[in-house]
Amino acid sequence: MEKEEEGEGAVKLQIKFGGSTIGVRASGKSTVSELKCILQELTNVLPRGQKLIHKGRVLDNDCASLSSFRIGDGSKIMLMASQGLHQGDGPILNQAPVLPNYRKLSKTTTASSTTTTTTTSVLSNSRIHRWKVTGVIGLSESNLKVIPDQVWECGSSARLLDLTNNSISHIPLNITSLTSIQKLILSSNQIADDSINWHALSQLNNLQYLSLNHNLLTYLPPSIGALTSLHHLHVAGNLLQSLPLQISNLTRLQILNVSSNRLSTIPPCIGDCGSLTEVDVSSNLLVMLPETLGSLHNLKSLRLSNNGLKSLPSSIFKKCVKLSSLDLHGTQITMDVLREVEGWEEFDKRRCMKYQKQLDFRAGGSAGFDEGADKN
Missing domain, CATH: 3.80.10.10 (Ribonuclease Inhibitor)
Known part of the structure; x- marks a missing residue:
């Protein structure tokens, strides 16, 4: 990754951190403090938790310019992070971390075989009948890639739908058929911004509990404001920016x-x-x-x-x-x-x-x- 800073006298620095190299362009007149602020954005490490070392010398004066430490174009700087002094979900290392409970499918498993196995062995008629009687649809850790059609057949009888720890990536328009749903748990799946029908979700007028923890969401749409009955909203462990x-x-x-x-x-x-x-x-x-x-x-x-x-x-x-x-x-x-x-x-x-x-x-x-x- 590389952070650009335009201007005269710009120098390119190589920051060694966590087994990776971060390219940074800065002015030679930039201070150590300004460099730390740039690195905070790129690494999640707070400035006070950063120790910068150049040629064995610690850059211990935040107000000093980089040039005063004889740091020029191509200089290599080591970043050491103090434990606990970070923001976000821990320091960013050379690879993006795997989200907690993020389930990776075997390359040899096809979508059709997974769905067929789940439908035939798990979704028995007796189980579907129990869903309709109790209003509780429990499908957590069921190796699902899609939501079974039998879920939508429950219609207004459904009060709770739990799909935790699957590999579901699409929430379709059919969700509107669950008109009485009060608790919807979609945590630890593969739900991204464009794979959830937010308009349909916003029509669940009785929804009181919504969990989308540990998915791949980068935003919540304005339509979330239509869920005026919500008591609980859980969207931890995503990539939300606002x-x-x-x-x-x-x-x-x-x-x-x-x-x-x-x-x-x-x-x-x-x-x-x-x-x-x-x-x-x-x-x-x-x-x-x-x-x-x-x-x-x-x-x-x-x-x-x-x-x-x-x-x-x-x-x-x-x-x-x-x-x-x-x-x-x-x-x-x-x-x-x-x-x-x-x-x-x-x-x-x-x-x-x-x-x-x-x-x-x-x-x-x-x-x-x-x-x-x-x-x-």
């Missing part, structure tokens, strides 16, 4: 999990989702949060670990009066920063009350704050 503004329509949403994606911002309209009690945006590329998070008066748990955050919204503790769980591991937020946020004392009391039983059983009885913030 959230649509229409997410503000999900006023009944209680739990939002968008961890381990590529989000660089959270839209301010998130503050309109007033029913949210749990928000997980850990392992993304966030450097700041919208002040509107303070509008989530029902928020109890906020997970922010492994992001490039340096501060919290000023109203987060004062207005989120139910907040009692906060995860800041792997961020740049320190205890000194937290103590300056208005309402910190009240939050700390709530946190201690929630965890008092656990604290009582800890060795030494320490009740010190340990949500991942550095001491100084």
Whole structure:
């Protein structure tokens, strides 16, 4: 991979990292700090977790120019990353990581044979009858590449459809036949942006729980805002770069999990989702949060670990009066920063009350704050 920076006096650098070489073009007048910011985008490693070494010398002055270290065109620089000081889903190495629970099919297995085997051996008449009676369609880990037609035959009787851990890559228009579906679990498949019929999905007016964890999605469409009955939305472990503004329509949403994606911002309209009690945006590329998070008066748990955050919204503790769980591991937020946020004392009391039983059983009885913030 190569990062380009145009301008006079541009030099081409070779960054050695994780067994791979990253090509970077920078100006000789660029500072070490500026180079680290470029590498953060390419490697997920936070600047404070980067140690750059050129010809055995550590580039230990972030304000110094590259030329002051005699770094010129073709120079080779080694990048060493401190454990835990990264954002996103871990450091990016020479190959893209395999998504958790991503199932690879054998090259000798054809789509037709897989589908035929599943249909004949698993989908017996008695099982289909049980689906219609109970409303629960369980097809997790069934070696499926397509959703069997018998699923659509269940129609309005279906309340839950679980297709976890298969190799399904297409969600068709037929999904609209499940008019009473309340819980749809599509986690750990091969669903990409163009392989899911979002328009059809948005017509499931009774849907309360949607899980698309560990797929291949790079975006959520505006039509997701039509699912106004949603209480749970799980899209962790994808490749999402942003959230649509229409997410503000999900006023009944209680739990939002968008961890381990590529989000660089959270839209301010998130503050309109007033029913949210749990928000997980850990392992993304966030450097700041919208002040509107303070509008989530029902928020109890906020997970922010492994992001490039340096501060919290000023109203987060004062207005989120139910907040009692906060995860800041792997961020740049320190205890000194937290103590300056208005309402910190009240939050700390709530946190201690929630965890008092656990604290009582800890060795030494320490009740010190340990949500991942550095001491100084």
